[in-house]
Amino acid sequence: MKKNKTPEKNQKNDRGFSVFKEVLVPTFSLCLILCVTVALLALTRHFTEKNAKPKLWRYEDSVYTQIYDDLGRMTEVAYTGEQENVLEVLSAGEGRYLISVSAKGYASTPIEVVVGIQSSYVADGICVAVCEETQGLGANITKDKFLETVIGEEGPFVLGENLDGIAAATYSTKAFTKAVNTAFEVFEEIKEGDAQ
Amino acid sequence: MKKKWQILTNGIIKENPTLVLLLGMCPTLAITTGVISALGMGLATTFVLVGSNTVISLLRKFVQKTVRIPAYIVVIAGFVTMVEMLMKSYLPSLYGALGIYLPLIVVNCIILGRAELFASQNTVGDSALDGLGMGAGFTLALCLIAAVREFFGTGCIAEIAITEEWMPGMTFFILPAGGFFTLGMIIAIVRYITEKRNRDPQKNCREREEEFCESCPNRAICQNEKEG
Structure with missing residues (x-):
């Protein structure tokens, strides 16, 4: 009987030992690495969050001053009209409005365009604030060379008629045109509202 | 000292991760439409490579074999998230340009490959140098491909x-097909140069074999087979 019991006991010991070595120790080491990583990430977040300044409006001031360089105090206009994808409407005084509109281009993130308007269907300035379109193609909508064909011209714009698109960037140019035209419509609605 | 120098330069020329080992093809083709984004991607990957190689080398005796891959992934993902937070905070425009490819550094074959093949078997200093060399090689390759495609x-x-003013760009180079074409041409040129160098009659067969074997990740298996 004794002879039979001893190997069984040894087997149990072996099993117990291997569970500790092969399950508990690796799990513990992995948990420890995970905890240290999480702590370091929390520390990084703490420092990087401090750096981010709270923004008064949707974008950095430089986006708005690119359109009107003599910007003074801006006030938000509550927009309740029919147009979709309107992100922000700001009144910049002297009848000037800064209207931000988003539109889906080629990239998964929609483009966001800020249009400065003072008179019907004419953009005083345009800034593409968010653009993750393909570099060298769709991203060309952010370039001055393209924007100059729209700024100061009379809209609404139709691709191929009063606006030349960018070759191989149809989705992006269509999204840009849609955003600018929506901004024009928003401006008209605000003007009508003021008149009433 | 010679060995350290060799570790550092291995990743740049002999074992260039993009042009010789053909690792990390996804960001290579996606990001190389512009030099600035290629440089940003390269530097972010270098930071992650140096950091993860150093930490993995430090932990090589502590981490059990059975959980080494999840442990490496945790370390690499930690570094990538740190880079993401720093870039979002200090370089928001580059963060926007890199888009989804920045978090995808976690699954970049170069990083996991170096962690498994080098950092888990070598000292901390050597692993950091390897990370730096590999990162520099990756950055240089990305910038070279991006410069050709952008130009x-x-x-x-x-x-x-x-030449923007007087010569319109060929859109083909910006499209994915252009990426494959450029990458293929650059790999062909690099192979031509390295093979020409290896065909140097001054070197005997043994020397060439040794030089080639030195950079091969399967060196240990090969040697065992030869001996066995």
């Missing part, structure tokens, strides 16, 4: 107009 595609290099 022929838009007439600019790093958004500085060179």
Whole structure:
């Protein structure tokens, strides 16, 4: 009987030992690495969050001053009209409005365009604030060379008629045109509202 | 000292991760439409490579074999998230340009490959040097491909107009097909140069074999087979 019991006991010991070595120790080491990583990430977040300044409006001031360089105090206009994808409407005084509109281009993130308007269907300035379109193609909508064909011209714009698109960037140019035209419509609605 | 120098330069020329080992092809083809984004991607990957190689080398005796891959992934993902937070905070425009490819550094074959093949078997200093060399090689390869694609595609290099005014860019180079074409041509040129160098009659067969074997990740298996 004794002879039979001893190997069984040894087997149990072996099993117990291997569970500790092969399950508990690796799990513990992995948990420890995970905890240290999480702590370091929390520390990084703490420092990087401090750096981010709270923004008064949707974008950095430089986006708005690119359109009107003599910007003074801006006030938000509550927009309740029919147009979709309107992100922000700001009144910049002297009848000037800064209207931000988003539109889906080629990239998964929609483009966001800020249009400065003072008179019907004419953009005083345009800034593409968010653009993750393909570099060298769709991203060309952010370039001055393209924007100059729209700024100061009379809209609404139709691709191929009063606006030349960018070759191989149809989705992006269509999204840009849609955003600018929506901004024009928003401006008209605000003007009508003021008149009433 | 010679060994350290060799570790550092291995990743740049002999074992270039993009042009020789053909690792990390996804970001290579996606990001190389502009030099600036290629440089940003390269530097972010270098930071992650140096950091993860150093930490993995430090932990090589502590981490059990059975959980080494999840442990490496945790370390690499930690570094990538740190880079993401720092870039979002200090370089928001580059963060936007890199998009989804920045978090995808976690699954970049170069990083996991170096962690498994080098950092888990070598000292901390050597692993950091290997990470730096590999990162530099990756950055240089990305910038080279991006410069060619941007120049022929838009007439600019790093958004500085060179031939933009008088020669319209060939859109083909900016499209994915152009990426494959450029990458293939550059790999062919690199192979031609390295093979020409290896065909040097001054070197005997043994020397050439040793030089080639030195950079091979399967060296240990090969040697065992030869001996066995």
